[in-house]
């Protein structure tokens with residue numbers, strides 16, 4: 001049997017590099033709560049991303065929950081978002097007592113369809129939470145125009161977009177704030193981790209307090225906050241991985257190019273096209289299968305890969321507006337493009353060290369299912 005190929009594999013620095021980074025912790029015994037490594041990573045990210053402020057978190061989800069909470073939106077306010085995303089995006093809205101209003105995605109890059117946003121705005125709309133799906137950037141200019149017209153704030157779920165730039169500007173810089181995930185499976189990881197990037201100075205102290213139980217000073221607790229702090233071991237991993245970011249993205253680019261050379265122009269397979277003026281991070285490799293043209297369904301492709309010891313992922317499936325926990329609440333029929341794509345998309349294995357031979361093995365299985373044109 002061929003060696004197992006997982007859908008992703010976390011990038012790690014050399015063991016010695018990490019050990020060197022954490023050595024000081026055995027002298028300071030300061031392991032969390034805005035320690036030296038935490039402050040060092042925060043500064044390094046502000047410089048790398050070209051953003052005024054970075055607040056670090058123990059994971060991306062709590063980062064998103066916290067920034068939404070920090071905006072003091074009206075109870076039961078409506079937040080426009082998309083269902084073609086990871087559970088986290090929708091849950092962070094719902095868990096703040098807000099109402100997600102699902103906008104459809106466009107069929108080109110699977111981000112929010114900006115032509116449909118205005119129709120969904122009501123007098124209860126209080127924010128927009130779009131997602132840079134697979135590292136494809138939303139139409140940030142159009143979204144900002146709409147947000148300005150209706151005086152709404154935009155929070156980007158940029159979990160997939162670390163390292164992506166548009167016209168030279170980092171994804172961290174769009175909207176009121178952007179959330180990154182530094183989960184083990186992302187392009188840049190801190191084991192688990194996340195960040196909010198923003199320019200509003202008044203948020204700095206607020207977010208730092210909120211992620212630490214709302215404790216403002218030893219005798220002042222001003223929010224009923226939770227605990228979402230990044231610890232020193234996470235920050236040390238981030239400091240190391242950040243040194244290798246360019247190399248990580250370059251290796252992912254090579255894997256992606258090889259996939260493209262094998263799967264581009266195959267009838268029945270649709271790949272994401274590179275976006276104009278966007279420097280990509282090659283976070284995922286989604287392929288959409290059209291049964292009629294290709295000759296096999298997405299589920300059949302996924303199963304054939306599994307039979308060959310290859311893990312692909314139905315990402316994103318199911319849509320968040322069809323989750324069991326929301327049964328009867330939303331109608332996925334109102335987001336037909338998202339529904340169509342979620343039933344046909346498969347993200348193929350992609351990580352920095354995935355070999356050309358492995359990519360060939362994966363593509364051979366897929367193309368073996370292709371019916372004659």
Ligand SMILES: *Cc1c(COP(=O)(O)O)cnc(C)c1O
Nearest residue numbers: 059060061086088159181182183
């Ligand atoms: C990974 C991810 C998150 C959540 O990040 P965690 O760090 O795992 O909490 C949120 N949104 C999207 C789109 C993601 O892919």
